[in-house]
Amino acid sequence: MGAAGASIDEMAGERRQLINVAYRLLGSLTESEDAVQEAYARWYALPRSRQDEIVSPGAWLTTVTGRICLDVLGSARARRERYVGAWLPDPLPDHTEWDRGHGTDPADQMVLDESVTMAFLVVLESMTPAERVAFVLHDVFRYPFAEIAGILGRTSAACKQLAASARRRVRVARAPVTAAQQADAVRHVKEAWEAKDIAALVELLDPAAVMTADGGGMVGTVLRPIEGGVRIAQYMVAIADKAPGFELLERSVNGVPGLVAQRAGTVMTVASFDVTDGRVTRIWAVRNPEKLRPWVRASSWPSLPEAGLR
Missing domain, CATH: 3.10.450.50 (Nuclear Transport Factor 2; Chain: A,)
Structure with a gap:
């Protein structure tokens, strides 16, 4: 079924997954929200005929969000060199404690698991943008390397190597604790x-x-x-x-x-x-x-x- 069969509610339902992907890629709630909003803006800017050709709007949105995040990561290093002091990822509250005065705050849609701990995110910061995208999408979200290749503009084999390199960094840094x-x-x-x-x-x-x-x-x-x-x-x-x-x-x-x-x-x-x-x-x-x-x-x-x- 093409995008013609995708309702507005179904399209909006992809937002939670996209926010989770973007935050793990960027470590910033604001930048994640901006990346997802930009992906949706590009979707709705497509002619209806082009939307109808897309079999999986969710996969399309993920691909576009991944590319936007890759661009953001590429520019983030230069921006963080100008940042006053050390840069750390945004800390996330429990769902019951985030500021509901902000309405649809992305923090409320976050799945809190091992891949968003500060220790894990800090290790992700040590990776190249391409390593981070390949590792997060494959090892955390189980996207196939064929799809990741389309985001990174590389072969599936190259994406596997990127994820393996990133995995070694995580394996060295991680120390299990209950x-x-x-x-x-x-x-x-x-x-x-x-x-x-x-x-x-x-x-x-x-x-x-x-x-x-x-x-x-x-x-x-x-x-x-x-x-x-x-x-x-x-x-x-x-x-x-x-x-x-x-x-x-x-x-x-x-x-x-x-x-x-x-x-x-x-x-x-x-x-x-x-x-x-x-x-x-x-x-x-x-x-x-x-x-x-x-x-x-x-x-x-x-x-x-x-x-x-x-």
């Missing part, structure tokens, strides 16, 4: 941080741990990663000392346990953690207000002074 282990580690960090207990924090942090913060030049934060468990612990306690009444909230961040700092009903910082053998190896703290929009109306949460990684 949800319970992650939650325990995050909870202990929260307790030690609130208690301003440097010794306890040092015990919870891997000696080679790294903390990266993303303020985007819009709020105060460290511009370079802090390396070493001792230095990170000292920094975290210094933050707490500057914020009387300091409090943290345990929340799901990109589908796994994380911490949120809030002030007067507004989320100031969202922190994600990577845990190996019970110790925290990486902390990613997002403070850029542009990236916290899905979180900012969590008015039912307890208030929290601005303790967020400043």
Whole structure:
């Protein structure tokens, strides 16, 4: 059946899948939404006769979205070189906690699984645009290499090689940890941080741990990663000392346990953690207000002074 048999509702129903694809490719909710909107705009700009020739509008939309994302990834590297401080992917709240004041927020349509954890997305950032597209579409969404070849403008064999190269990066970077282990580690960090207990924090942090913060030049934060468990612990306690009444909230961040700092009903910082053998190896703290929009109306949460990684 061609596109003539595809209803408006069926076309709109593809949006959830496209948003999920685009976010994993770009790591940005805004850019993902823009890419999907552009794909739909191109569809509706087609003559009806051309639409009728397309057997699978969903596959067509995925192909176009993939090409748009590939172009965005190509230009993103240059833009991120001009970005103030470190660039991190947008943190995602749980479906029950995103800002519903924004209506059809793409975060509400996101499938929260291992492929959207901050640790996974950061590894994706280390790939070339072509590797990322090939890997995400094939290994995460199970698209055949023949279709991916059409997006990348390469042969199926070349796309297989790209995905294999990307897979090796992921395999090296990944360290399995259960949800319970992650939650325990995050909870202990929260307790030690609130208690301003440097010794306890040092015990919870891997000696080679790294903390990266993303303020985007819009709020105060460290511009370079802090390396070493001792230095990170000292920094975290210094933050707490500057914020009387300091409090943290345990929340799901990109589908796994994380911490949120809030002030007067507004989320100031969202922190994600990577845990190996019970110790925290990486902390990613997002403070850029542009990236916290899905979180900012969590008015039912307890208030929290601005303790967020400043």
